[in-house]
Amino acid sequence: MEGVTEESYRLAVSKAFPEWDLYATDFLRVPSEGNYKTSKVLGHFGELAYKNEKLRKKTTFQILTSSRANTQQTVELIDAIGFDHLDLNIGCPSKKVNAHKGGAYLLSDIPALREILKTIRSNFKNCFTVKIRIGYKDTNNFEDLLKLFEDEGVEAITIHGRTRDQLYRGLADWSYIKKAVEVSNLPIIGNGDIWTTADINRMFAETGCHSVMAARGALKTPWLATLYREYGDEINESFLLQERKKFLEIYFYELDREYKREGRSEDHILKRFKALSRYIFDDLEEGDDLKNNFLRSRSYNEFSDVLSSIF
Helix, strand or coil: CCCCCCHHHHHHHHHHCCCCCCEECCCEECCCCCCCCHHHHHHHHCHHHHHCHHHHHCEEEEEECCCCCCHHHHHHHHHHHCCCEEEEEECCCCHHHHHCCCHHHHHHCHHHHHHHHHHHHHHCCCEEEEEEEEECCCCCCHHHHHHHHHHCCCCCEEEEEEECCCCCCCCCCCHHHHHHHHHCCCCEEEECCCCCHHHHHHHHHHHCCCEEECCHHHHHCCCHHHHHHHHCCCCCHHHHHHHHHHHHHHHHHHHHHHHHHCCCCHHHHHHHHHHCCCCCCCCCCCHHHHHHHHHCCCCHHHHHHHHHHHC
């Protein structure tokens, strides 16, 4: 997730909630002019995360590109560094990204997408996957896209059950994930409106998918994998609220420690915490008041006082 899953965030979450099977970097934009150096690519992934072999193998390096970008050079560099998993983002709904014919726009341009897939597959030897939406403006190309990915050597597909034009409105349509499971020979990873452990189980039951990916749901509940591993969906509401308060303390402690390790100022840390607060206080009885107080915090110490009021 752009602006979220940077190295410090992934390190913090992996320490606080190691039950997640896989993590993903925020996407690296492949440049249209000039070439990246090794230091740029490694810096995007994070040198500490790269040196941690266990974490490196649990992390996919995600890129965002277009037909005009220098995809081959960037992918060759990613391959040479030795990453185990490369993911192509074909689901980003950003207006700016799509105006430059990247992200979900490529779902509407199969010839351009085919050439990009060929370039990546011929220059990256390890696991290559894609993340898509079910279409750009409509879903007319959906089954053609599934066949394209299979033909061009993609090894798994993550599907978010909305078109690009839907953004995040309405409910994700999981029927397309089910259809993909039925017609594709590739592992299908279901995504969209995964907020609770019950949603995870329902996604598996309704679609038959191979795996489930959480994005906004993981921002709301970074310990979602922990709950799923330990309790399944046999969790009552009062227990969830109790656990939320406990896990919030762990979450912010590890984030604070990683940001300080990087030498970030308290003002910068406060901005990062505010940026991560969109969903985090949901379900708490006093959640709206806490979120408002948090967002109005003018200093790091004020923020700490808000957190203390929860714990």
